[in-house]
Amino acid sequence: MTPNPSLVLNKIDDISFETYDAPEISQPTDVIVEVKKTGICGSDIHYYAHGKIGKFVLTKPMVLGHESSGIVSKIGPGVTSLKVGDKVAIEPGVPSRYSDEYKSGHYNLCPHMCFAATPSASGDNPPGTLCKYYKSPEDFLVKLPDHVSLDMGALVEPTSVGVHAAKLANLKFGDYVAVFGAGPVGLLAASVAKLFGAAGVIVVDIFDTKLELAKSIGAATHVFNSKTGGAEELIQAFDGHSPSVILECTGAEVCIGLGVEIAAPGARFVQVGNAGSAVKFPITEFATKEMTLFGSFRYGFNDYKTAVKIFDENYKNGNDNAPIDFEQLITHRFKFDDAIKAYDLVRAGTGSVKCIIDGPE
Structure with a gap:
């Protein structure tokens, strides 16, 4: 069997480094990816x-x-959209x-979801992507354009x-958008809003550096x-605009x-961040403004492809001419052998935005 170094x-x-057997092709549409870049998420730190x-x-x-992103290393006999050597998210x-x-097209809500590095209700632990080789169905991999780096692939x-x-x-052209929170998800949500054609995007936080x-x-x-x-x-800082979209x-x-409180009448409010416990909610003002509230959980059909298309368009004229400088979000990079140090750095909250770990060599 092929060894598969992994962070466990x-x-x-x-946390420790372990070596398991690499996954093998078992279904016609299976793909083995050699993982090259992996970002650290807040949920990883929460489990830690x-x-x-x-x-x-x-x-x-x-x-x-x-x-994670990586390079296709093996494909099953039924795979048609990818080939060995392709870069993928x-x-x-x-x-x-x-x-x-x-x-019904809402697969992110599936109660039987097998999500990498997330314990299931049955007690199983689907393997995460911080390893050398990772197996995925073909249709849950998205090919990266040549001018989109593997670092950006990890940000997908x-x-x-x-x-x-x-x-x-x-969210549509001309909307005024308020984004609460300037962590990685908030900054990326604001970037998406801008690229979707928002007339203005105000980001709200308590740290000036963010x-x-x-x-x-x-x-x-x-x-x-x-x-x-x-x-x-806040509205004054937004040139008098009450936002039509709130991304919390x-x-x-x-x-x-x-x-x-700041939302315009009829505004759409999307709750992206999770609270640790129940919160008080201003239901009367929400109702009298006839606002709409959406819960948001992960991502669904075509969201990954849309994100890859965003990077495709953003970098089609080169990094120096990119409308959004996503590269700035990657504040720290680590070799796989230093992955535990990377987790400790992010856990300590020492000013990292997005930390990327290389795959095992």
Whole structure:
């Protein structure tokens, strides 16, 4: 068998390097990807620190990682859209092909989802992507254009979260958009809003360095530090515009309330960030404005392809002429052998935005 070096979370505060057998082709449409780049997600850190996220509880060792890109190394006999050597972004969640959610076009809601590095309700731990070789069905891989780097391929996963939120909100040309939270998901959601044709995008956070980054990469037309004022000051900072779309990426009660307060009548509000517990909600103002509230969970049909198309268009004229400087979001890069150091760095909260780990050599 071919060895498959992997980064494994054994339990809270315990990560180790292990070597397993590499996966093999078992279905005609299987593809083996040699993983080259993997981003660290906040959910990875949550499992590392707490061993669970809601009902998803770590009960046995689990290979980490789900934001990855790589090179196709083997294909099954039924694969037609990819060939060995292609660069791909890996969509890490595969639903049951028999669920009502899958059949109705909402496969991200499938209760039998097999999602990389996420414990299932049955106690199984689908393997993550922080390994040398990863097996995926052909239709959950998206080919990367030649001018889109593997680093950007690793950013496709969190960008797809922003794409999904924008689609839920029916975000369209001319909308004014407020994004709460300037972490990786918020910055990518703001970037998507800008590229979808928003007339203005204001990013709200409490850290000036994050807000400066939102403007520097080209995602935000306006920024606002919510420590400096409330709804009136925020709207003033947005040149008097009450946003028609709110993308709430923090899960913080104060941000949710402020989002409703600043929203225009008829606004669409998408809850992207998760809260640790129940929050108070300004239901009366929400109702009298006839707003629409959307829950947003991961990504669904065509969101990955849309995210890849965003990178395709963004970089078609070269990095120096890209409308959004996504490269700035990658603040730290690590070799695979230093992956534990990478996790500790992100867990410590020492100013990293997106940390990318190379695949095993």
